[in-house]
Amino acid sequence: MSYDFKSAKEMLALCGEHGISISEVMLRREMELGGESRETLLEQVDERLRVMDASTNRGLDEPVKSMGGLIGGEAKKVRELDKSKVICGSTLHKAIEGALSVAETNASMGVIVAAPTAGSAGVVPAALLSVYGDTDITLDALRMGLVNAGAIGYLVTRNGSVAGAEAGCQAEVGAASAMAASALTEMLGGTPEECCAAASIAISNLLGLVCDPVRGLVEVPCQTRNTIGVSSAFTAAELALAGISLPVPLDEMIDIMTDVGHTLPDALRETGKGGCACAPSLCAGLSGIRHLL
Numbered sequence: 001m002s003y004d005f006k007s008a009k010e011m012l013a014l015c016g017e018h019g020i021s022i023s024e025v026m027l028r029r030e031m032e033l034g035g036e037s038r039e040t041l042l043e044q045v046d047e048r049l050r051v052m053d054a055s056t057n058r059g060l061d062e063p064v065k066s067m068g069g070l071i072g073g074e075a076k077k078v079r080e081l082d083k084s085k086v087i088c089g090s091t092l093h094k095a096i097e098g099a100l101s102v103a104e105t106n107a108s109m110g111v112i113v114a115a116p117t118a119g120s121a122g123v124v125p126a127a128l129l130s131v132y133g134d135t136d137i138t139l140d141a142l143r144m145g146l147v148n149a150g151a152i153g154y155l156v157t158r159n160g161s162v163a164g165a166e167a168g169c170q171a172e173v174g175a176a177s178a179m180a181a182s183a184l185t186e187m188l189g190g191t192p193e194e195c196c197a198a199a200s201i202a203i204s205n206l207l208g209l210v211c212d213p214v215r216g217l218v219e220v221p222c223q224t225r226n227t228i229g230v231s232s233a234f235t236a237a238e239l240a241l242a243g244i245s246l247p248v249p250l251d252e253m254i255d256i257m258t259d260v261g262h263t264l265p266d267a268l269r270e271t272g273k274g275g276c277a278c279a280p281s282l283c284a285g286l287s288g289i290r291h292l293l
Helices: 008-018 022-034 038-061 074-079 090-107 123-134 139-159 169-187 193-203 220-243 248-261
Strands: none
Touching: 008 022, 008 139, 008 193, 008 248, 022 038, 022 169, 022 193, 038 090, 038 123, 038 220, 074 090, 074 169, 090 123, 090 220, 090 248, 123 139, 123 169, 123 220, 139 169, 139 193, 139 248, 169 193, 169 220, 169 248, 193 220, 193 248
């Protein structure tokens, strides 16, 4: 019996046929196609979780300026915010800290896990680890949550895009938000159908998000967009767990996202020719090279 799947519809069919979760289908698929044991695959998951955990804390423990000098220290500032001014709730507040920290780690040449890209690497670890730390979710559930996220990332990559240069930031942060939303839904006891609903909602929330890195660096506005991806994932998971879904299946939403991305003008797809990348205050001193862009 093959556990390979090429769409969310096929993935859900396997879940229903065998009475198992999305993460279990994905794990069996990897065992089948890669020939590795469950133990080996879970060891790889644990290694990624260790790197994720370190990157969500690095910016809090030792803030450092990015290579481009545009960001650095933001995660620590959020942690030190007067608690009377925290309106997002403790868990989401921690997730915001973590997402900022990962982006800072990436921009200062630290070690991260691209999930699915470097530019969106803060969303999945910040979401999963903050919820894990604030609930009674087991370590095994966290592990399988990351495997679940991998299944959604695989579907978006296979049938759409996770490249900002091809489909805008919606393909990067949008995909990461969908991965986190589905993973959180499973970690909190949601069904495979609810996981896919959460992923679809998360993507729809960020449709049309442009890719406009200032000075061509993965710093601004990339860092704060990771926090939006986390916030969207939390919202989408909570909606799905409440039984709310879009009438648009995940497979169709991935197609829609890709189509929207392809209609974005080149100026808004990682070329540095539009959006925040053209902010006068951030382009000062760059006039001599702008004609080359």
